[in-house]
Amino acid sequence: MNSNVSLNKEKLKVLIPILLFPVGILLYLNLEKITDLLIYSLIGLTPKTPLTSAIWFFVFEVPKVLLLLTVIVFVVGIIRSYFSPERTRKILGGKKLFAGNILASMLGIVTPFCSCSAIPLFLGFIESGVPLGVTFSFLIAAPMINEVALVLLFGLFGWKTALLYMSTGLLIAIISGYVIGKLKLERYVESWVYEVKAGHLESDKEKISFTNRINAGIDAVIEIVNKVWIYIVVGIAVGAGIHGYVPENFMASFMGKSAWWSVPAAVLLGVPMYSNAAGIIPIVQALLEKGASLGTVLAFMMGVIGLSLPETIILRKVLKLRLIFIFVGIVAVGIIIVGYLFNLIY
């Protein structure tokens, strides 16, 4: 009896997301109409005023982004249940430079990662023979290309920009890691790192059932959406204000193409800002509309998300200061190049 009940409960947990999925899609596709209905017919605001356009933007974007976020985080949560840092380490062990860098960067996207586990991860990778440069490719890609950033880019800028961000992020991770590997900087890793003797996990971990993977997806949604929704709402609110009230082309003079210094300035400004992509991207999107150029905006975002001060401070435990500077320098140069490149193309 009891086992029957719990079995049904398990089934229900799988069913809920499957049933909610079409509802979400329907809502997403009709969001523009619903917003129009709400703003113009129900509340009766006059179209084309700055206030209405700001409110419209807010009412439309918040549910849109939250819907997208829920779906993507759920899917990513399931995908990530197939990967673990322990497994990634096994795959990367003894890999050569370049091929290893490519693999590490891609695994960086799908392996669950939080900056609080950057140190055990670094130690574990180095100890089991993952080359330093390959380890760095992983450490660069993992925070830079994350699902929250991709969702926001996709939702607010469209799939092209999201893809662009992902591929240039990958490129930066691959090349920076490769360069760090080629420079042979092992001597700038704190020496105790090489003395750590790691145990190896016997892989008698139980096989994860599909229900458990669905659960992992649900858990990821609860955890991440809980953490970032407030930043998204505030970010979109600020974005809505800019959208409605800041004049067109306002940003062109200092974040436009013609200002050559805007790209490095954007990176310099971005690095010490530890935000969450969640709050920054909606603001950046609004700036882009007011004449900032895509390359500058992209560089700013990568600076904020990919190079965070707290993470580099954490890494100080295992890296000598010089290596930290080299690491930050190489990645920053990579981001700046990407910024100029996109300003040139678009």
Next chain:
Amino acid sequence: MIVKVLGAGCKKCSTLEENVKKVINENQIDAVVEKVTDIQEFIKYGILSTPALIIDEKVVSYGTVPSNVKLLEWLKKGN
């Protein structure tokens, strides 16, 4: 029985510690809970993702906060 919770200050790590203590108290299991925060210790167990749970020197989970039902199952087995 010695139960170790491995974790260096992430939120999930303290959640796991609380849950483990709760399950032990509620079911009157004879166990000592230790919180391990030294990263070098993690590596010795082969752990890269925290929080991890170790019962009598055997790694039972890592990288997640298992459900209380699972915790109870493991703790009972350990006893």
